[in-house]
Amino acid sequence: MFVRGMSFQSGVFYMTSQYVSCARHHKGVLHSWIEPVSFHTTLKMVKELLISIPARFIILPILCVLGIFLPPIFLNVSGLPVYSLLYLAFGMHFLFPKSLRQYHGAEHKVFSYKGLISKVRIKAINRASIVNRGCSTNVVVVYFTSVCLGALLLIAAQINGSTALMISSYGSLIPAILTERLMKAWPKIYISKVSAFLQRTITTTEPDRQHLLAAITSYRQLAEMEFPHRIKRIKKERTNKMAIVDVTIIPIGTEGPSVSDYVVNIQRVLESFGDQITFQLTPMSTLIEGELPVLFKVLEAIHEVPFEHGIKRVATNIRIDDRRDKKQTMASKLESVQSKLQS
Numbered sequence: 010m011f012v013r014g015m016s017f018q019s020g021v022f023y024m025t026s027q028y029v030s031c032a033r034h035h036k037g038v039l040h041s042w043i044e045p046v047s048f049h050t051t052l053k054m055v056k057e058l059l060i061s062i063p064a065r066f067i068i069l070p071i072l073c074v075l076g077i078f079l080p081p082i083f084l085n086v087s088g089l090p091v092y093s094l095l096y097l098a099f100g101m102h103f104l105f106p107k108s109l110r111q112y113h114g115a116e117h118k119v120f121s122y123k124g125l126i127s128k129v130r131i132k133a134i135n136r137a138s139i140v141n142r143g144c145s146t147n148v149v150v151v152y153f154t155s156v157c158l159g160a161l162l163l164i165a166a167q168i169n170g171s172t173a174l175m176i177s178s179y180g181s182l183i184p185a186i187l188t189e190r191l192m193k194a195w196p197k198i199y200i201s202k203v204s205a206f207l208q209r210t211i212t213t214t215e216p217d218r219q220h221l222l223a224a225i226t227s228y229r230q231l232a233e234m235e236f237p238h239r240i241k242r243i244k245k246e247r248t249n250k251m252a253i254v255d256v257t258i259i260p261i262g263t264e265g266p267s268v269s270d271y272v273v274n275i276q277r278v279l280e281s282f283g284d285q286i287t288f289q290l291t292p293m294s295t296l297i298e299g300e301l302p303v304l305f306k307v308l309e310a311i312h313e314v315p316f317e318h319g320i321k322r323v324a325t326n327i328r329i330d331d332r333r334d335k336k337q338t339m340a341s342k343l344e345s346v347q348s349k350l351q352s
Contacts, residue, residue, distance in 0.1 A: 063106050
């Protein structure tokens, strides 16, 4: 399964040939969606990009176009060469604002991490490499390297400098398009090393927690549809004693009386623990069953959910039933009561 990632100013996309997933922040709240690949989904992606696009990504292309066409019209002098637009398009990687570099770094760390992708492993994911071997920075390296080498070779062949640069600038689109093939041949050593240097120093920055959460959320949505082994453990028999937790999480300061959206997000976090726990939603609370050390990790993770969605204060009520003289489960406790009711 070939997965591509793309970062933007407020979030992260992950894509396969079948689905596109997105997680982005808006006014401090994390929003996410996943859609099948289609024209409608493409328009939705473009909308997300346009909403958050940095001003410089709009101003610079406009200035470049004006620099190409206005001088010949009004000043009767040559303007910028048309291939300046190619330099700008490929060079945008070097103009990423900090937030975009942080989402870019989070996207790479999720790709680099070899374990299960989960919010509870966010610290481990943050320690993963910020360099991605398949990053689009590879294309940038190939293009500008080809422009320089091509121009030098043409000048050495007695071709005028400006003409050589023009030919090389347009001709370098070919090796740029073939970057993936070049990464499988001998140039990959050079491309990988230069790209890794640029990723570490220019195109990415160490992400904060919110950037990692967006990348993890987007990746998990896609994984649920395409490659669930990256987010779920293989089931194994539990041998340790089980405990049961009754937990109620109350976000304080919500805009309305309903808290169902927070409950849904908490249930998704619980699902991320795979076969480590069993849980049951009730009208007033959530029951969670598992080994005690795992339960404490679960409680920490779900307590953080309202904070991750913009709430500033959370009250969490916890009751723990930990019986050591015999093995018990939520199901066995209910069966015990039912059998006594029938006797």
